[in-house]
Amino acid sequence: MNRQLENSTAAAIAALVLAVCLFTGPGTALAQGDGDRFKVIGPTKCAECHKAETEVWKGTTHHALFTDLTRSKEANQIAERMGMRRIKSESLCLDCHFTTVATEGGGREAIAGVSCESCHGPASVWQPIHSGFSGKKEGQETPAEIATRWEKSEAAGMIRPKDMYRWAKNCFSCHVVPQEKLVNTGGHRAGSPFELVAWSQGEVRHNLWYNKGAINEPASRETKRLMFVVGRAVELETSLRAVGKATERAGYAVAMAKRAQAARQAVDALYGYLKIDELKQISTAANSAGLKLNNEAALSAAADEVGAVTRKIVEKYDGSTFGAIDGVLPPESAYKGKPAR
Structure with missing residues (x-):
C-alpha cells in the first residue's frame, strides 16, 4: 500500500445523518464499551499528536453531529416515534451518531x-502502543521497532487505513x-447514497501525517481504484445481511432488497471491466x-463469502492494475464536501 492510504480518510466515513459509529449489529467490526480492549479514550487524547487531522475533523459533519443532531426537527420526530426521550441518552441514536464512553452506572x-x-x-489498549514509539522518542526507532509497534497496535485492535476492508x-x-x-x-431513511471514494475524499479527508500537516x-x-472496488463489494455484503434481518414486507425490506440487487x-x-476472478466469485x-424474507441463513452465508473474498482483494491488489475503471471513478466534483485544509 502507498503512504497516502496509510493516512487517507479516517479509515471510514459516515453520512450527513447516518454517521459511522459503533453499532453492535450485523456487519460491524466494532463494539463499544465491552471490556478494556474496547474502551474509548476520546478524540482529545488523539488530538495531542494529530493536531492537523483534528482541525480537519472540526470542519466536518461528523464533528458537528454532537450539537446539530439534537437540534434537528427530523431527528427529534424520529426519536419521538421510537419512544425515545433524549437522543444523547438513547442507545439506538448513540450507535451511529456519537462517540460514547461507559459511565459508572453501566450506561x-x-x-x-x-x-x-x-x-x-x-x-x-492500542493507543499507548501506537504513541509509545517503542519506549523511545519519535524518530529514534529502528525500522524493525516501527514494524513491531504497528503489528502490536493492530493486534490490540487498531484499524489502520491500509485495512480497507475493515x-x-x-x-x-x-x-x-x-x-x-x-x-x-x-421513519428513518433506509440508508444514504454512500460511495466509498466520493465520501472519503471530501470533507473527511485528512491525509496529513506524513507531510506534517x-x-x-x-x-x-x-x-481510489481499490476503494471503488472494495466499496462496491462491502456494500453488497452489508445489504445482503440487511435483507436477512428483515422480518416484514415493508419499507426496510424493500429498500434493502433493492440496494442488494443494485x-x-x-x-x-x-467484473466486466477488470475480469479478475475474485469479482466473479x-x-x-x-x-x-x-433476496426474500425468512432467508437469513442463506443470505448470511453468502455475505460471509463476499466478505472473505473482498479481504483477499485488499491483500492481493493495490489498484495499479485496475486502470480499466478510471472512466467510472467519481470525479472530484462528486466528492462530499471539501476538507477544511
Whole structure:
C-alpha cells in the first residue's frame, strides 16, 4: 500500500445523518464499551499528536453531529416515534451518531460526534502502543521497532487505513441503516447514497501525517481504484445481511432488497471491466441466496463469502492494475464536501 492510504480518510466515513459509529449489529467490526480492549479514550487524547487531522475533523459533519443532531426537527420526530426521550441518552441514536464512553452506572455518555475511534477502533489498549514509539522518542526507532509497534497496535485492535476492508465495513454499518424498526416505525431513511471514494475524499479527508500537516492530498489514483472496488463489494455484503434481518414486507425490506440487487449489478459491471476472478466469485456467492424474507441463513452465508473474498482483494491488489475503471471513478466534483485544509 502507498503512504497516502496509510493516512487517507479516517479509515471510514459516515453520512450527513447516518454517521459511522459503533453499532453492535450485523456487519460491524466494532463494539463499544465491552471490556478494556474496547474502551474509548476520546478524540482529545488523539488530538495531542494529530493536531492537523483534528482541525480537519472540526470542519466536518461528523464533528458537528454532537450539537446539530439534537437540534434537528427530523431527528427529534424520529426519536419521538421510537419512544425515545433524549437522543444523547438513547442507545439506538448513540450507535451511529456519537462517540460514547461507559459511565459508572453501566450506561453510555456521548462525548463527541463521530470521531477518531469511530473509525480506528476503541483505543484504550492500542493507543499507548501506537504513541509509545517503542519506549523511545519519535524518530529514534529502528525500522524493525516501527514494524513491531504497528503489528502490536493492530493486534490490540487498531484499524489502520491500509485495512480497507475493515474500515469500509464500519462505514457501511451505518450508511446502510442496520435497524428495521428504526426505518419502518421511526421513519428513518433506509440508508444514504454512500460511495466509498466520493465520501472519503471530501470533507473527511485528512491525509496529513506524513507531510506534517503541510498539504491534505487526496488518495492516489491507484488507491481510489481499490476503494471503488472494495466499496462496491462491502456494500453488497452489508445489504445482503440487511435483507436477512428483515422480518416484514415493508419499507426496510424493500429498500434493502433493492440496494442488494443494485450492488450485485455493480459488482457484475466491475467484473466486466477488470475480469479478475475474485469479482466473479463475489458475484456467484451473492447470487446464491434469494433476496426474500425468512432467508437469513442463506443470505448470511453468502455475505460471509463476499466478505472473505473482498479481504483477499485488499491483500492481493493495490489498484495499479485496475486502470480499466478510471472512466467510472467519481470525479472530484462528486466528492462530499471539501476538507477544511
